[in-house]
Amino acid sequence: MNLTANQFKKDFGQMFENLYAFDIKNSTPIQQYTALGNYLRILYSDDWNKTNKKYLGDQVKQVYYFSIEFLPGRMLKSNLLNLGILDTVRVGLNDMGLDFDNIVKSEADPALGNGGLGRLASCFMDSIASLGLPGNGNGIRYRYGLFQQKFVNGYQVELPDNWLRNGNVWEVRKENKSVIVRFGGQVGLVKGANGNLRPTYFNTQNILAVPYDTGMVGYQNDVVNNLRLWSAEIPPEEEIHYHTIAEREQVNKITEVLYPDDSNYEGQILRLRQEYFFTSAGIQSIVHYYKQTDLTWQNFPNKIAIHINDTHPSLAIPELMRVLLDEEDLSWEQAWEITKKTMSYTNHTVLQEAMEKWPIDMLKDLLPRVYQVIEEINRRHIDKKLPLYGSDLTYRTAIIADGYVKMAHLAIIGSHSVNGVAKLHTEILMHDVLNDFYQMYPAKFNNKTNGITQRRWLHLANEELTSLIDDKIGIDWKTNPAELKLFKAYITDQATLKKLGEIKLKNKEKFAAYVKNEMSIDINPEALFDVQIKRLHAYKRQLLNVLHIIDRYVQIKEDPSLSIQPRVFIFGAKAAPSYAYAKQIIKLINALAKLVNNDKDVGDKLKVVFVENYGVSLAELIIPAAEVSEQISLAGKEASGTSNMKLMLNGALTIATLDGANVEIRDFVGEENLFLFGLNDQEVQTFNENGSYHPREIYAANPRLEKVLNTLIDGTIPDIETEGRAIFDSLVYHNDEYFLLKDFDSYIESQEEIDQLYKNKTKWNQKSLINIASSGPFSADFTIQRYAEEIWKIDSQLVHLHHKTFLTEPI
Structure with a gap:
């Protein structure tokens, strides 16, 4: 421009x-x-x-990316x-x-996502537009974000995230594109004008879904795609039916807050209302758009691709069926063929508790017609597969079973493509978690390793490093991230390594100033900055990081003259409001920080910083300052991870288990340029299968670990009597579900290797440079290119030759 x-x-x-x-x-x-x-x-x-x-x-083919989260950042x-x-x-x-x-x-900084899932969706929107691909986002316009996190006496307190207080300049309200979404009521068959019986809805609660559109600006290519977020309102013609504030509030709640507390029935049904609301509105909007083309329904999959980002939008499948059957008079066979060819699904988890399922009665009462469609999909699936695969396998893949409707099963059966988000994750899906479906539909399964957009996480977040790379290798890498590998040529160039260190120090000083201003904590920018930033969940093992910090604290207290590499441990994380164990860990970290940061014996040797209300903007401040990237989830539990990619891109060295995309990072950067530790996924699986893991024995046999764990219950860390005991018991007596005690020694050993390497700044900066230069393959541009070519079958609309060919696959 x-x-x-x-x-x-x-x-x-x-x-x-x-x-x-x-x-x-x-x-x-x-x-x-x-x-x-x-x-x-x-x-x-x-x-x-x-x-x-x-x-x-x-009449180009477009993709519609359905996600309950979009975490755009500023x-x-x-x-x-x-x-x-x-x-x-x-x-x-x-x-x-x-x-x-x-x-x-x-x-x-709108918190319209919980973490990686929502940030991934926003990175994808950026890449889709920047590649000139015809793509749209579809989600919910939450009145309040996830929540604003505050720490009160070390405990997480959730406050409303009123991100719309001053309006949103980027959005455009499109009331003319509004649609009606129906809940509840009854379904009956009524004879239509052509004499055929067709389903008709009675006594429904009708909600007006109003779209707010935000332009997704492509990188210097004149393309602006669309992100459509839906808001729930009372239809003007139905105002008369809403007499009380409580009745009106029921409508407002649908798009009030991301992830309502679903630990009770009311919260669960609100969550289900949210999921149907935005999927129904999105499907209706797409169908209205398609009808403008005057093409036949058989052409629908040739012009429309709908992508389900995790299971939350799975109701898009029966909703498209409902529209095609009830409103467009297609036969079941026609509608099902169109739906399967149109839909694709990304699985983001291997955790069974995260595989969504809804009680039959809840779904039937709230969405009676949709439930009928799901019931018929399930019946036909069973009838078709029973003679081919027998009863055991067939019924294990049923959508409706054990009193629940299983959303992952619906998503797989109703899609033509099912992908994982890292090579290891996809292998686990195919050979373990979703093996029954893999046996039935091997051709559906594929891998699409997640990626990040360098435009936000380097060009914007770390402008000085961007300029350094520009000076050394030119600017082609900005439109073809594979070119970052050329930066490796400077691995022995002392001036470049010195400049790299200077840029990192400036970023550390910037973060230190923020910590001083916001938290009144003095941290030394010359210390090693060790970062773990992700949502708080037991499997991500922030607690293992904490045990290491306690170990360092114990060593210093036993010998205050101990020469040890000074470190600042930086955490950023929110825990789900109903996740008690995660909130206990937050309290522990804050109590430990208060102890460590005020102990004169410790001084600058050890500091702990837990930033409040972690989000995209704070990540943009922390990541350029990070020197160690903690990617320490139990092997086999993390689907992919994307903070690992952002930190690597900014020159942090990774300490990691072989989990998620860490495996591929290892492959690209080389094992000698990160720090691996701990069990692999096969070892974890073996322990789980044979029941041979006994953490109490490890506790009793490891004096160093015993000292660390005892601090949780002996008063060393003040003000954690309840939390310390609960965490101690979970590790020692309740079988340490995520194998922290087993991995402790290996983790400590790797941390000591980090200390030793950090003493040699030249070698450290060399490894930092290699990480930066090896990060190109983890660009979301490459991920999206693979989605576009292999799943969605959409083409770039850029007309200039240099735009058309600007991506080459990483080597």
């Missing part, structure tokens, strides 16, 4: 006065941000309109970068006497 700083200043000043009717010199940063956001949206609106018209006019800098005017606007604002960084920080 051609825009000079002078033209920007003139246009932006006029935009501000049009919005606020006073001089910009008297404005606040939030007013400046609002004006700038409106200015940019107008700037790319023509491309947005042209993109939409091109897709419809050329969009101002991202849109400026992708429009190619980041530097121009920064200069222009500086000339006007305005603080660009303050304007950026005034944007809300």
Whole structure:
């Protein structure tokens, strides 16, 4: 985009006065941000309109990515970068006497996702647009985000995340595209005009689904795709039926908050309402769009691909069937063929408790017609597979069983493609977790290792490192991340290694200033920064990290003169509100931090920082400062991980189990450039199968570990009597489900190797450089290219040759 700083200043000043009717010199940063956001949206609106018209006019095949989470982060800098005017606007604002960084920080960071799942969806939206692919997002416009995390006396407290307090400049309300979503009621057969009986709905609760569209700006390619988030409202014609605030509140709750507490019936049914609401609205919207093409229904899968991101949108399958059967009068056979060819499904977990299932009565009462469709899908599946596979295998794959409707089973049976998100994860799905389905549908299964967008996690988050790479290898890597491997040529270049260290130190100083300002904790930027940032879950083993910190603390207390590598341990994590054990771990970390950070014997040798309310913007601050990346989940439990990729991209060295995408990171970076420890997935599986794991024996036989564990219950760490005892018992007496005690010695050994290597800054920086240079294959651009070619069958719409061929597969 051609825009000079002078033209920007003139246009932006006029935009501000049009919005606020006073001089910009008297404005606040939030007013400046609002004006700038409106200015940019107008700037790319023509491309947005042209993109939409091109897709419809050329009748190109489009993908619709259904996800209950989208975690976009702040969009101002991202849109400026992708429009190619980041530097121009920064200069222009500086000339006007305005603080660009303050304007950026005034944007809300919407917590419309819980972690990796939602961030992945947003990285994918960026890559789809940047590759010029015709793609759309479909989700929920939550009035409040996940929650705002506060620590009170070390405990997590959840507050509303009111991200819409000042509005959202990037969205456009499209009331003309609204649809009705029905809940409850009864279904009856009524004779239609053609004499055929057709299902008709009675006494339903009708909800108006209103779309809010946000432009997804491609990287300097004039493409603007669409992210559509739905808001639940009372239909104007039905206002008369809502007499009380409580009745109105029931409608508002549908899109009020991400992941309501589902530990009780009311929370579960709200979650199910959410899932049907956005899938039904999305399906209806797609069908309305398709009917504008005047193509036959048989062409639907040739023009529409619908992707189910985890099981939350699985109801898209019976909902598309319902629309095709009830509203478009297709036969079951026609509708089912279309649905299967249209739908594809990504599985994101190997944890059985995360495989969604709904009580039959709940689903039947809330969605009677949809349940009928699911029931028929299940009946036909059983009838077809029974003579081929026998009763045992067939009934193990049933959608309806044991009083529940199993959503993963529905997603697999109703899709033409099922993919995992890392090679190891996909292997576990095929040969263990989903082996029954793999036996039936081997051709459906495939792997698509997750990726991240370098545009946000390097270009924006670490501008100095980006400039260094530009200086050394040119700028082609920005549109073809495989070119990052050229950076390896500088592994022995002392000037480059020195500059790399200087950039890391600056980023550490920046984070240290944040910690001092926000938390009143002094941390030494010269210490090693050890980072674990991800949602708090037992299988991710933040607790193993804690045991290592306690071990260091015990050593220092036993010998205050001990020479040990100074470290700052940095945590960022939210625990689900109803996940008691995870919240106990948070309390433990905060209590340990309070103890360690105020112990004069410890000084700068050891600090613990647990940032509140971890999210995308904090990740952009922490990741460039990180030197050690903790990827220590129990092998076989993490589907992929993406923080491992972001930290690697920014030069952190990984300490890891062979879990998720860590396996592929090892393959690309080389085993000598990370720190591996612990059991592998086969060893874990063997222990689980033969029941031969006895953590109490390990505790009794390992004096060093015994000292560490005893601090949980002997008063060493103050104010954790209840939490310490519960955690101690879970590890020693309740069989240590995630094998922390088994992996402890191996983990400590790797941590000591890290200490030794850090003493040699040249070698450390060399390994850091190799990690950066090896991170290209983990670009979301490559992941999306594989989805587009192998699953969705969609083509890039970029017309310029240099855009068409800018990606080459990583080697």
